Amino acid sequence: MVPEFDLGESFNLLHDPYPLFAAHRARHGVFEGSVMDWSKTPDEFRPEHQYAAVSFDAVNTVFRDSKSFNSKIYDATIGLFIGPSILAMEGQLHRAHRNLVTTAFKAKSLKAWEPEIVRPICEQLIDEFIESGRADLVRDFTFEFPTRVISKLLGLPEADLPWFRQRAVELISYHVKYQRAFEASAALKDYFTAQIDLRRSNPTDDIIGDLVTAEVDGEKLTDEEIYSFLRLLLPAGLETTFRSSSNLLYLLLTHPDQFAAVQADRELIGPAIEEGLRYETPLTTVQRSASVDTELGGLALPAGAVVDVCIGSANRDEARWERAEEFNIFRKHVPHITFAAGEHTCLGLHLARMETRVAIECLLDRVTDIALDTAEDPHIVGQPFRSPTAVPVTFEPIT
């Protein structure tokens, strides 16, 4: 049975989970309980043994100790919507599968994607709103650009973008409207299968083409493995990137001195991206299960216990960062754990960083005097996925 929040205080988990994380961290790096809100989940669906890792060390240990912890729990959650994917695999199966899909994310491709795909898409989106002198940067920019980037990287026909965008939104909203997500998942399967078929007879230079031809030690990916991986890219690659770049823009706009420093010195874009990823982690919590009876942070965990791996809390661990509760792009660089660690380390981390850098560079090149319109009370919200409700801004085009 999972204990409810046990610290005797009331926390607004959706608005700001960080005080709850800090309160737990101050007591233990690992505790029996959860950082998620289980209040609406019927008892029979709650794990029998539930723990949470909240210190940096504990989170890092769980990610790296793949003998004691596995991610098979995804089969019963997001796996229901995307199919069997790399995320839930382990050991040799995971390594073989990861080697195959990695061929589609090689450094050479990344280098070409920046000028050929990512920058033109950012420019095109800015063209669409620049004349009006105002925009909601979430609706008009940060959601749309990773959607268009993924669609282009996959090599989907331009005319399919509205259909693809709609199915992507439906799939990533699986926790809110699961029936619609199942339908989107089935539609995406049919759509991707047709795209795979096209490339089997006529190979193309795009991610689907690379996945169709990928071969490591005589092994190739099946159609099901390919379309499941492609569906995984929507929550893994689109949603996280849209949320993290929105968070960064919001944080810079609400810290005008730091924003002005970035405008004056583009070398600060890199540190700003890392600090944004640390301070407002787009995905604050993932789960693992104990594969065997084990020990974590001095607690004995039975095999099968579910562990909340609280990346958001790890990233604010005061034992690792000075004044960890402050957003400060000038801080000494100490690596965060936003992209996880160990075997399942994010496969798209270089792409995500490049997309965010290019988006910020393009904005700074094209507009000035950007100010957040606070009338709508925009704010960052959500758990485990976090991002701003909106980023409404006014600005002057640079002519």
Ligand code: HEM
């Ligand atoms: C800021 C943006 C991103 C964040 C914060 C992020 C975060 C993460 C995290 C935390 C994991 C590990 C999940 C777990 O083990 O439970 C992960 C895995 C993964 N990510 Fe990302 N991600 C981002 C962008 C991307 C992009 C752009 C792509 C590709 C287009 C991508 C593809 C993947 C894949 C395929 C995995 C599974 C790797 C494996 O299981 O071996 N991610 N990501």
